[in-house]
Amino acid sequence: MTSLSSKRALVTGASGGIGSAVARLLAKHGAQVLLTGRNTAKLDSLQKEIGDKARAYPCDLSVSEERTKLAKTILDEFETIDILVNNAGHAQDGLALNMKAEAWSDVLEVNLTGVFHLTQQLLRPMLKQRGGRIVMIGSVVGFTGNKGQTNYVASKAGLVGVVKCLALELASRSITVNCVAPGFVETAMTENLSEKVKQQVLEQIPLGRYAQSEDIAHAVLYFVSPEAAYTTGQTLHVNGGLAMV
Numbered sequence: 001m002t003s004l005s006s007k008r009a010l011v012t013g014a015s016g017g018i019g020s021a022v023a024r025l026l027a028k029h030g031a032q033v034l035l036t037g038r039n040t041a042k043l044d045s046l047q048k049e050i051g052d053k054a055r056a057y058p059c060d061l062s063v064s065e066e067r068t069k070l071a072k073t074i075l076d077e078f079e080t081i082d083i084l085v086n087n088a089g090h091a092q093d094g095l096a097l098n099m100k101a102e103a104w105s106d107v108l109e110v111n112l113t114g115v116f117h118l119t120q121q122l123l124r125p126m127l128k129q130r131g132g133r134i135v136m137i138g139s140v141v142g143f144t145g146n147k148g149q150t151n152y153v154a155s156k157a158g159l160v161g162v163v164k165c166l167a168l169e170l171a172s173r174s175i176t177v178n179c180v181a182p183g184f185v186e187t188a189m190t191e192n193l194s195e196k197v198k199q200q201v202l203e204q205i206p207l208g209r210y211a212q213s214e215d216i217a218h219a220v221l222y223f224v225s226p227e228a229a230y231t232t233g234q235t236l237h238v239n240g241g242l243a244m245v
Contacts, residue, residue, distance in 0.1 A: 013088030080125030167233030183239025
């Protein structure tokens with residue numbers, strides 16, 4: 001079994017379905033997990049569930065000052081981290097013709113700008129220790145596009161560019177940077193879809209089911225494991241065959 005013993009992992013969006021599944025799995029494999037998200041009650045519950053291997057740090061990553069405070073708090077306490085899983089995401093859908101400027105900027109701030117700035121603030125200690133794992137959670141729609149999600153798609157497609165650039169810049173210090181691109185996952189975000197839309201999507205998935213959060217977590221586990229030391233700048237598509245990119 002992959003061992004992450006002595007590794008420290010920060011998981012953003014840990015109060016959501018995918019983030020909590022990632023945190024549980026990394027802790028199961030020995031990592032100390034630092035949980036951040038906006039839902040304090042869910043973070044506290046997850047921390048209690050995981051036990052001594054978890055610490056909670058409530059934070060709204062859409063707010064620049066909170067991102068900076070989070071990074072400073074973690075580095076003050078631990079000096080560095082070994083694993084960063086940028087999972088926090090936000091959607092505010094609408095057709096491009098009617099999309100308000102705030103809907104565009106809010107989604108990009110959380111999904112792309114915030115991811116870059118938080119990563120940037122945590123990089124220097126990783127560089128000094130000459131090692132680390134960074135994983136971005138993208139989306140299938142970042143590769144295929146999707147009607148009514150121009151802002152979300154742009155943010156997720158942008159993450160792929162960030163992954164490639166960071167992978168090139170950080171490789172000499174043995175820091176790998178990769179992306180997991182889920183398809184449709186049974187989370188609170190997809191629960192808002194109508195039954196008609198859910199059925200239409202399901203018919204397009206060759207494996208015949210939606211992903212579970214654990215499916216995504218196992219892909220993350222691979223990227224942060226010692227076995228993935230020679231894998232960087234890559235995107236692993238976990239979508240049941242919905243898009244064979």
